[in-house]
Amino acid sequence: RKEVEQDPGPFNVPEGATVAFNCTYSNSASQSFFWYRQDCRKEPKLLMSVYSSGNEDGRFTAQLNRASQYISLLIRDSKLSDSATYLCVVNIIGTSYGKLTFGQGTILTVHP
Amino acid sequence: DTGVSQDPRHKITKRGQNVTFRCDPISEHNRLYWYRQTLGQGPEFLTYFQNEAQLEKSRLLSDRFSAERPKGSFSTLEIQRTEQGDSAMYLCASSPGQLSQGYGYTFGSGTRLTVV
Numbered sequence: 001r002k003e004v005e006q007d008p009g010p011f012n013v014p015e016g017a018t019v020a021f022n023c024t025y026s027n028s029a030s031q032s033f034f035w036y037r038q039d040c041r042k043e044p045k046l047l048m049s050v051y052s053s054g055n056e057d058g059r060f061t062a063q064l065n066r067a068s069q070y071i072s073l074l075i076r077d078s079k080l081s082d083s084a085t086y087l088c089v090v091n092i093i094g095t096s097y098g099k100l101t102f103g104q105g106t107i108l109t110v111h112p
Numbered sequence: 113d114t115g116v117s118q119d120p121r122h123k124i125t126k127r128g129q130n131v132t133f134r135c136d137p138i139s140e141h142n143r144l145y146w147y148r149q150t151l152g153q154g155p156e157f158l159t160y161f162q163n164e165a166q167l168e169k170s171r172l173l174s175d176r177f178s179a180e181r182p183k184g185s186f187s188t189l190e191i192q193r194t195e196q197g198d199s200a201m202y203l204c205a206s207s208p209g210q211l212s213q214g215y216g217y218t219f220g221s222g223t224r225l226t227v228v
Contacts, residue, residue: 008152043222046216100216105154
């Protein structure tokens with residue numbers, strides 16, 4: 001079983017739609033959680049951290065369910081510029097270096 | 113210096129040749145990471161440095177791979193006797209210290225390796 005699993009998609013949605021991505025992680029010791037965004041042939045960039053209480057950044061909302069080892073990302077009012085791959089990322093505190101483990105990524109295409 | 117720099121951006125090499133990539137992290141970051149990413153996959157951890165010490169190597173890092181960070185600043189990743197399966201994007205990232213909630217890595221633009 002992969003440490004971080006995501007539905008690879010692709011998700012094709014019209015502008016203005018709401019879309020949600022899910023992610024599960026296998027290691028219950030995981031302590032930090034992130035969503036990264038990666039544009040085609042570019043490096044991953046931090047989109048947002050995921051806090052236990054859930055957090056929002058503009059049109060983006062992240063949720064964490066520790067009991068189910070499940071993370072989600074909700075994008076409201078999708079824009080064409082949201083088209084990218086969204087990577088679910090976890091970190092296991094307790095290791096000295098804080099290795100980040102990435103999911104496969106979920107591809108989102110927003111069309112006019 | 114406002115980001116992580118990697119050089120070269122692209123490298124095409126013949127199978128069996130050696131290649132070396134360079135990464136310059138954000139200057140105040142003492143932690144440096146190498147990842148490899150193939151098409152359709154997320155980045156996979158290769159190795160990690162804290163200052164000049166290499167503290168972890170993935171099983172993905174075969175004997176043909178070696179990484180150094182001699183003065184705790186820039187790092188190099190060398191691949192000897194390249195194989196077609198080494199074709200990938202090699203990503204370097206840095207962070208200022210122990211990862212904590214709210215702070216991830218900063219990645220460089222990557223070096224895209226094609227072995228022909």
